[in-house]
Amino acid sequence: MFITFEGPEGAGKTTILKMIAKNLEEKQYEYIQTREPGGIRISEAIRSVILDKAHTEMDARTEALLYAASRRQHLIERVMPALENGTIVLCDRFIDSSLAYQGYARNIGIQEVWDLNQFAIQDCMPTFTLYFDIAPELGLQRIAANANREVNRLDQESISFHKRVYEGYEQVLQMFPNRIYRIDASKSVETVFEECWKIITTHLNE
Numbered sequence: 001m002f003i004t005f006e007g008p009e010g011a012g013k014t015t016i017l018k019m020i021a022k023n024l025e026e027k028q029y030e031y032i033q034t035r036e037p038g039g040i041r042i043s044e045a046i047r048s049v050i051l052d053k054a055h056t057e058m059d060a061r062t063e064a065l066l067y068a069a070s071r072r073q074h075l076i077e078r079v080m081p082a083l084e085n086g087t088i089v090l091c092d093r094f095i096d097s098s099l100a101y102q103g104y105a106r107n108i109g110i111q112e113v114w115d116l117n118q119f120a121i122q123d124c125m126p127t128f129t130l131y132f133d134i135a136p137e138l139g140l141q142r143i144a145a146n147a148n149r150e151v152n153r154l155d156q157e158s159i160s161f162h163k164r165v166y167e168g169y170e171q172v173l174q175m176f177p178n179r180i181y182r183i184d185a186s187k188s189v190e191t192v193f194e195e196c197w198k199i200i201t202t203h204l205n206e
C-alpha cells in the first residue's frame, strides 16, 4: 500500500503522517515513512539544491525536472523495494505536488508536468492520497508560528503563488476523484488524525 500525503504549506501533513506511523507501529504493521523531495541520499541532495533560498534564479522547468529526478531515485531506491516486500509506504508529498506547484502555480501546465513525470514514475502511482485541505493563509500562519521550521525557497514565494498552489490542488482533485481523499485540515490535530485513520483502516481491511 502506497499512501501519499498532499496539501499546501503548513497543512499538517507531517504531523499526521508521524501519528499514523506510530499507530501502524503499535499494531505491528510493516511500514516506512519517507518524504519528497528527499528520503534517500541523492534525493536529499537534490532537495537542498531545489529549496536553497539563494537559488532565486531557478527556472520553473529546471525546478520541475529536479523534482522529477529526485522522485525517480527515491522510487527506485526506497519506495519500490518496500512495496515489493509488502511494506506500507507513507510518503510526505509525491506527484500531485508537482502538478499543483510546477504544473499549475508555476504555469508550466498540469498536463506537461504529468507527462514529464511519467518518465520518472513508470506507472507507480499511490494506492490512495490524503489531501490536507487548508486555506493558504492559515497554513502559512501555522508555519510562521513554528520556530523550529526552517524557511525554504518555496515558503518565501508570495501569497498569490500559494493561492495558485491551492487552486492547482483543486484541479488535481478533480482529475483523480477516486484516488484522493479530501480532509478538512483546519480542524484539530485529533479530528484530522481520526479522519485519516478511518480511511487507512478501511483500506487495510479490504
Ligand SMILES: Nc1ncnc2c1ncn2[C@@H]1O[C@H](COP(=O)(O)OP(=O)(O)OP(=O)(O)O)[C@@H](O)[C@H]1O
Pocket (backbone or CB within 6 Å): 007, 008, 009, 010, 011, 012, 013, 014, 015, 016, 142, 143, 145, 146, 185, 186, 187, 188, 189, 190, 192
Ligand atoms: N490540525 C492542526 N491544527 C493546528 N496546528 C497544526 C495542525 N496540524 C499541524 N499543526 C501545526 O502546524 C505546523 C505545520 O504542521 P506540519 O509541519 O505538520 O505541516 P506540513 O503540511 O507538513 O507543512 P509543510 O508541507 O510546509 O512542511 C506545525 O507547527 C504543527 O504543529
Ligand SMILES: Cc1cn([C@H]2C[C@H](O)[C@@H](COP(=O)(O)O)O2)c(=O)[nH]c1=O
Pocket (backbone or CB within 6 Å): 009, 035, 036, 037, 067, 093, 094, 095, 096, 097, 098, 099, 101, 102, 154, 155
Ligand atoms: C514533492 C514536491 C514538493 N514541492 C515543494 C512543496 C514544498 O514547498 C517543498 C517541500 O517542502 P516540505 O517542507 O517538505 O513540504 O517543495 C514542489 O513544489 N513540487 C514537488 O513535486
